[in-house]
Amino acid sequence: xxxxxxxxxxxxxxxxxxxxxxxxxxxxxxxxxxxxxxxxxxxxxxxxxxxxxxxxxxxxxxxxxxxxxxxxxxxxxxxxxxxxxxxxxxxxxxxxxxxxxxxxxxxxxxxxxxxxxxxxxxxxxxxxxxxxxxxxxxxxxxxxxxxxxxxxxxxxxxxxxxxxxxxxxxxxxxxxxxxxxxxxxxxxxxxxxxxxxxxxxxxxxxxxxxxxxxxxxxxxxxxxxxxxxxxxxxxxxxxxxxxxxxxxxxxxxxxxxxxxxxxxxxxxxxxxxxxxxxxxxxxxxxxxxxxxxxxxxxxxxxxxxxxxxxxxxxxxxxxxxxxxxxxxxxxxxxxxxxxxxxxxxxxxxxxxxxxxxxxxxxxxx
Amino acid sequence: xxxxxxxxxxxxxxxxxxxxxxxxxxxxxxxxxxxxxxxxxxxxxxxxxxxxxxxxxxxxxxxxxxxxxxxxxxxxxxxxxxxxxxxxxxxxxxxxxxxxxxxxxxxxxxxxxxxxxxxxxxxxxxxxxxxxxxxxxxxxxxxxxxxxxxxxxxxxxxxxxxxxxxxxxxxxxxxxxxxxxxxxxxxxxxxxxxxxxxxxxxxxxxxxxxxxxxxxxxxxxxxxxxxxxxxxxxxxxxxxxxxxxxxxxxxxxxxxxxxxxxxxxxxxxxxxxxxxxxxxxxxxxxxxxxxxxxxxxxxxxxxxxxxxxxxxxxxxxxxxxxxxxxxxxxxxxxxxxxxxxxxxxxxxxxxxxxxxxxxxxxxxxxxxxxxxxxxxxxxxxxxxxxxxxxxxxxxxxxxxxxxxxxxxxxxxxxxxxxxxxxxxxxxxxxxxxxxxxxxxxxxxxxxxxxxxxxxxxxxxxx
Numbered sequence: 057x058x059x060x061x062x063x064x065x066x067x068x069x070x071x072x073x074x075x076x077x078x079x080x081x082x083x084x085x086x087x088x089x090x091x092x093x094x095x096x097x098x099x100x101x102x103x104x105x106x107x108x109x110x111x112x113x114x115x116x117x118x119x120x121x122x123x124x125x126x127x128x129x130x131x132x133x134x135x136x137x138x139x140x141x142x143x144x145x146x147x148x149x150x151x152x153x154x155x156x157x158x159x160x161x162x163x164x165x166x167x168x169x170x171x172x173x174x175x176x177x178x179x180x181x182x183x184x185x186x187x188x189x190x191x192x193x194x195x196x197x198x199x200x201x202x203x204x205x206x207x208x209x210x211x212x213x214x215x216x217x218x219x220x221x222x223x224x225x226x227x228x229x230x231x232x233x234x235x236x237x238x239x240x241x242x243x244x245x246x247x248x249x250x251x252x253x254x255x256x257x258x259x260x261x262x263x264x265x266x267x268x269x270x271x272x273x274x275x276x277x278x279x280x281x282x283x284x285x286x287x288x289x290x291x292x293x294x295x296x297x298x299x300x301x302x303x304x305x306x307x308x309x310x311x312x313x314x315x316x317x318x319x320x321x322x323x324x325x326x327x328x329x330x331x332x333x334x335x336x337x338x339x340x341x342x343x344x345x346x347x348x349x350x351x352x353x354x355x356x357x358x359x360x361x362x363x364x365x366x367x368x369x370x371x372x373x374x375x376x377x378x379x380x381x382x383x384x385x386x387x388x389x390x391x392x393x394x395x396x397x398x399x400x401x402x403x404x405x406x407x408x409x410x411x412x413x414x415x416x417x418x419x420x421x
Numbered sequence: 422x423x424x425x426x427x428x429x430x431x432x433x434x435x436x437x438x439x440x441x442x443x444x445x446x447x448x449x450x451x452x453x454x455x456x457x458x459x460x461x462x463x464x465x466x467x468x469x470x471x472x473x474x475x476x477x478x479x480x481x482x483x484x485x486x487x488x489x490x491x492x493x494x495x496x497x498x499x500x501x502x503x504x505x506x507x508x509x510x511x512x513x514x515x516x517x518x519x520x521x522x523x524x525x526x527x528x529x530x531x532x533x534x535x536x537x538x539x540x541x542x543x544x545x546x547x548x549x550x551x552x553x554x555x556x557x558x559x560x561x562x563x564x565x566x567x568x569x570x571x572x573x574x575x576x577x578x579x580x581x582x583x584x585x586x587x588x589x590x591x592x593x594x595x596x597x598x599x600x601x602x603x604x605x606x607x608x609x610x611x612x613x614x615x616x617x618x619x620x621x622x623x624x625x626x627x628x629x630x631x632x633x634x635x636x637x638x639x640x641x642x643x644x645x646x647x648x649x650x651x652x653x654x655x656x657x658x659x660x661x662x663x664x665x666x667x668x669x670x671x672x673x674x675x676x677x678x679x680x681x682x683x684x685x686x687x688x689x690x691x692x693x694x695x696x697x698x699x700x701x702x703x704x705x706x707x708x709x710x711x712x713x714x715x716x717x718x719x720x721x722x723x724x725x726x727x728x729x730x731x732x733x734x735x736x737x738x739x740x741x742x743x744x745x746x747x748x749x750x751x752x753x754x755x756x757x758x759x760x761x762x763x764x765x766x767x768x769x770x771x772x773x774x775x776x777x778x779x780x781x782x783x784x785x786x787x788x789x790x791x792x793x794x795x796x797x798x799x800x801x802x803x804x805x806x807x808x809x810x811x812x813x814x815x816x817x818x819x820x821x822x823x824x825x826x827x828x829x830x831x832x833x834x835x836x837x838x839x840x841x842x843x844x845x846x847x848x849x850x851x852x853x854x855x856x857x858x859x860x861x862x863x864x865x866x867x868x869x870x871x872x873x874x875x876x877x878x879x880x881x882x883x
Contacts, residue, residue: 145664148695150691151687151690151691151694153683153687155653155683155684155687156653156683156684156686156687156688156690156691157687157691158653159650159652159653159654159656159657159684159687159688160653160654160656160657160660160687160688160691160695161657162653162654162657163594163653163654163655163656163657163658163659163660163661164657164658164660164661165657166642166654166657166658167592167657167658167661167662168661168665169657169660169661169664171657186647186650187650187653190645190647190650191645191647191650191654195643195645196850196851196852196853197628197850197851198625198628198629198633198643198645199625199628199635199642199643200623200624200625200626200628200850201849201850202624202625202635202636202637202643203635203637203642203643204853235851236851236852238852259853260852260853291856338856338857338858
């Protein structure tokens, strides 16, 4: 699975250069839709790109800033064509320091603009943590709503492939613990489009955690999803697959793994319900608890470190609200409690795999 | 010239970076061709220039055979030299400090921006009010009536004169020792007192420690405790002003200590590259709590760093209100007309303790503090000038001091009696709309209060 995704990703990076910028959306969209005769498909990259483009067209206050977002079209080509279409005032290539352009983006948000700040990876956003937490998350409260901070921090989060400890960490739990922030983690193209639009329209700071390996993955999209008015409400999880024997919660790339695990489990007659959290903060406790009350079993899956992780928070929520409904202890799957090793064999062992989810679910039945 | 830096000159005139050496630094802001350099330029220049500021990305590949005397490098032409010589670390002479008034308040030149009589008198009155407020609020903290306070002693001219030189449309991103700017803009004594007492009338709903003022009405962005983050914010907000084509700039204040942060570096560099209308105002008061500037940096203060970033810069006497006023007036014009950043370093000693959590007599001689308080007092110096101009009398002084004291005391007495914020203010403003978990917590809290009303603290109104 991992290798397959990686291959798709590499193909897309190669395909990412050049091309007529303004027609990028339509061209790639036509290409991907022509590959399937009946169902339209769109990659996560196209979903993010089109969401940015539409929101920038709809609202002049929206601008994109970060390293390599303009001339280079984004490190992962998410901003392809936006510089040519919206101009250098609104697609701003910045000098290199996350602390700098994050602080400056926040200052712009304090006074009328609605910046989307791209991090080449969320690992680098650690440099900007002071601004994200102290300047963005807390300011509406500390200023008694004198200053609102409509800003989106976005970029790839979590493990990619073969890039080591300083490019592979999941920060969902970090940001998820901070009041004042909203934290979103899309899985599919539908999620990416709908949630990014919601994030840009939100009046407060939103951390938007993408996944590098998903950028090139194509997902079927409905007419509703490609409509420019499409938007997904923040704070609602999506039940990707209904089931009655065990609940699997996950977000971002792990949703794909969980769905794959559910397929394998189905072969053994185990009907798993897969929840795509979509929103880490606010966390949709009612959907999670509703599902567990039905299935009486829970597996949480995430790539991040297990201690104080998203899974830990979900466990706490179940203990508080649905303890009596549990027929088995909760199984919590996370990344290994080590900085990410580089060697491919070790890296694979440090990350949750489909078979880990299958085994955990079977232990509960 | 010890601090000469071989700045690269771009091909287009107004985009050309400053080519002057520090020896050109005379009375005003370091400058280049086609930009404001003198007071007469300043007075004739109020139309805003708003070019596309995209820097040249290309450079000419012209080769001069084998004996080229210069290198056409990205960013501009660099001349070759056969001298093996490093730039000096320490200047032969420190950058001069612009002043208008001597120690006794006498004019030493006419090279300054004229101040209207009414403005000059208001400046003095506000300086006295700031002093009075600081004295009485400081005492209130010592009496245990408020938890914390921080004075602007010794920096009254910086506060008031810089504020007077700005327009109300200019956005202020303060550190924390600039209450005078807010005072100048019309924030009332009652509003100051309400914030320090954290009562229900506080504009900040009692959410922050004393002196963390903020007011949308006065374009004064709420004080943050984090040192120097406001410098980046000012650059971002200036970008917003630039995009809107507004005739306004931002100004951000920070101390000498704040210039050691990454935010300072990032903000100056970004502002220069993005060409935004921002005034960086450094209050170099010699001390960051107990750390003297000699332990903070080894450069000639702050002013020289502006040049390194490609930003016009000036050093002014922070105890000279007319010098500060003139420098900020000119800086504002440059910032707005050319859409560029300007750096001002004002030298004024921190004549008080860092805050009420500090006793500076432990780490610096009392005599030093006293000398600055007496010989370099910015309020006294400005008063002497006003007196010489026939704008101030001993009687006016007595009346002002008397009424200021009464007004401040009254504000404190009122603020002290106002109820504290209600319990709901714990929960509001985390988000624009109360999220369900906070709704649940508030409900649960209120139920608990009802069940145990005898244990509920009387100072938190429901």
